[in-house]
Amino acid sequence: MKWLVPSAFMAVLGVTIAHSLVWGALICPFFIFAWVRYRPSMKIIAICVGVCAIFMALTSVALSGHESHLTGEEQRLPLRLAQPFKIKGQTATTTATTVKGESILVKVYLQDEHIPQLIASNxxxxxxxxxxxxxxxxxxNPHSFNYRTYLWNQNTHWIFTLSNADDFTQCQPIQLTIREKLDQIRQQGMNHLKVVFPEKLQPIAKSLLFGDRSDIEGELLESYQQLGVIHLLAISGMHVGLMVGLLWWCLLRIGLTKEKVRIVILVLMPLYAIMTGASPPVVRAVSVVMAVIACTMIVKRITLIQALCLSIIVQLMINPVLLLHVGFQLSYAISLSLVLSAARILSAKSWLESVFIVTVVAQLGALPILLWHFHEVSFMAFVTNLLYIPIFTLFLLPSLFLLYLFSFFLPNVTFLLAGMLEKSVLLLDTFSMFLSTFPFATVVFGKPSHVLSFFYIIALFYMFSRWESRAPFKAIIFLLIVLCFDWFSSRFNPFGSVLFIDVGQGDSILIDLPWGNGTYLIDTGGAVQFGPQENQFSVGKDIVWPVLKARGITAVDAVILTHGDWDHIGGTLDLIDYIEIGEVxxxxxxxxxETMEELVMKLQNKFIPVQEKLAPFSWAAGNAYFELLYPHDRDYEGNDDSLVIWAKFGGLTWLFTGDVEEKGEQELLSRYSLKSDVLKVGHHGSHTSTSQEFLTKVSPTYAIISAGVNNRYNHPHPEVTQRITEQGAVMLGTYSHGAIEYRFRGDKGTFQWMIP
Structure with missing residues (x-):
C-alpha cells in the first residue's frame, strides 16, 4: 500500500499540469526535491511518471467533454427535471438535462402569483x-466571480429562461434514478426540518445536518469567515467522525458484532455522503473512513495518510475538474497538513493546547489557498477556534442531530427543546457578529502572484520541517518575511493603474498611483437592489469592494463623488464598512x-470628513498632477455641476467629466484649453453630452464610456459613438469591454480590458 502516497501526489501533479502549465511548473520543483531527498528506485520513478501521464490524459479527456450540443438558437427544449426549483427573490432556478444528457440551468421569473404554486406542485x-x-x-471585473467558469466546471453551458409559465401544466412524470431518489429524500428531510424547528434555528440546522447553508444570512456568513471558523458550518471530517463514532457505539450496544457494525457503516456512509450534499470535504471524510474499515475487514493494514491518498486518487479519477474546487483544495490541504505533521508537532500536554496546535497547523496548511481565493487571512482564527470547536462538536452538532431524530417521534417536545436551543444559537450569532467587528479580525493582503504563492509553499514546507526539529524560529521569520513582502507589495509597488470598474449603469474609477503615493476613487457606482432584504445585491459590496480587496487596497485617500445621482454615489455606504476613507x-x-443628504449624514456619523470642492483647486501626488476644473459656483444643478478633474500621470493626460452635459462643456471650453489624451465620456455617452465642439477641442486619443450592458437608457447614444469614431479616437466601453485598465510604470503604460 506504500505506492498510494507517491501515486496520489503524482495524480495531483498530472491533473494540475492538464489544467494549468504555470501551476504545474511551480509545483514540479517540490516533486524533484522529494526524488532527490528520498532517492526512489527507477521502478518507482517510472510508476510515478506513468501515473502522472495517466491523470494528465484523463483530465484532458474530461475537459474535452465539456462541450455543448446546443447552438443557442433553440426556443423549445424537452428537459428532464429531477430537482426542485430553488426560489430566491423574484427568480426560481433548477438544473435540468436535455435529451442528450447535457445539463443546463433553468430559470423562471416569478412575475405572476400562481407561478410559485405551479413550481411547488411540479x-x-x-x-x-x-x-x-x-x-x-x-x-x-478583475478577480471577480466568474459565473460562466463556475458553471463550466459543472459541465453546464447555458441558462434557459422560461417564457411561458403555462408550460408547467404540460409536463409528464418520470421515474427517478437511485441517486435522484436519495436527493429527493434529502429535500424531504430539509422540508421536515422546517416544520419541526423554529425559524431562526433552521438555517444552521440545515447547514450542519444536510450540508446546505444557503439560508444563512450573508452578513452572518461573512462574520464566520472573518473569524476563521466558517469551516464549522460545513459538513466535514469532524461531523463524519462524530456520526461514525455515535453509530458505532449505538450498534454495539444493541448487540451487533464489530464485523456487522463495519458492514453497516460501509453501506450507510455513501448514503450519508449523498444526504449531506456530497461536497468534496464530505466525500473525502467518508471515503477515508470506508477505506480504513474495508482494509481492516480484509486484514490489510492501511495508514491514515494512505487512506487519504486513496481518496484523492479515486475522486480525481472520477472527476479531475474537482481539483479546481476550493472546497477540495482546502479539505485535502488541511487534512494532509495534519496527517503529515510529526507526532512531536501535534503532541500537547493539555486538551486546550492540542486544539490550539491543530488550529495552527490547519491554518498554515490552508494559507496559500485562502490568500489565492479570498485574499485575506483571519489571525483571530487561532483564538476563536479554541472557543467555537468545543461549542460545535460537543454541544451544537449533537444537540441538533438528537433533536432531529426525536422530531419523528415527539414533534411537540422537539419544538419546545429546539426553541431553547434557538436562543443559544441567536446568542452565538450575535457574539460572532460582535467579534468580527474587531480591528484586524482579518488582514487583507490582496491576491498573490503565482511566484509569491510558490514562495508561500516553500515557507510552509520549511516551517513544518523546522517545527518537527524543534527549531522553528528561522522558519517563522522566513514566513513573516514572505507575509510582509506580500502585504507591502500590494500597497507600495512600482506600477500604477487607472481602472474603470464595470458597475453596470454607473461610474466608478479607481486611480492607484505607484509606490503608494495616492489612491483615489472617483464615484462608487449605484446600489442596484432586488429580491428580499437579506438577499439584496449591492454594487459597493459585491463589485467595488472585491476589486479593491483583490488589489490589497483597504484605504483610499479620497472618494470623489462627482455629483448626487445614485448611480455615482450608491456604493459609498457599503464601502465604509470595508475600507478606510481619508475624506469624501x-x-x-x-x-x-435627498440621496446625498442622507449619505453625508451617515459619513459624518462615521467621522469621515466631507468637503465641498470648488474650482480652481489642484494637488500633486508623487509624479502625478491633478486639477479640479469645475464647478465654479455653489448653485447645484445636477449633472452640469459634476466635479470635473484634469490629471497628468503615466505619460498621458486625463479628463474625468462625471455627468457634465453640453451646457457645462461650453463653460469648460470658455475657461480652459482641455486637450487630453484620455476622455472619460460624460453622462455614459448620452446625446446630451460630448458635443462635437467639445470633442474637437479635447481631441482625445482614447474615449472611455462607462455604461451598463443593454441599459434601459440605450447608452451610449449612436450620435455620440459616431462623433467619437469620426474624431479618430479609440473608443472603449464597460458595456462592451468590461472593466478597462491603464497600467503604467513611469511614463509608459498599456490599456487592457476584461472582455475581448
Missing part, C-alpha cells in the same frame, strides 16, 4: 418548455439632494 417530470437560451455571464469630496450644495 413533480419530477419531462417538460417541453419554451424559452430563451443565453450564455452565463463572465467576469466583467462632493460638489458644492449637492447635499441638498
Amino acid at each position: 413533480s419530477p417530470a419531462w417538460c417541453y418548455w419554451k424559452g430563451e437560451l443565453e450564455r452565463p455571464s463572465t467576469a466583467r 469630496w462632493i460638489s458644492p450644495s449637492s447635499y441638498e439632494k
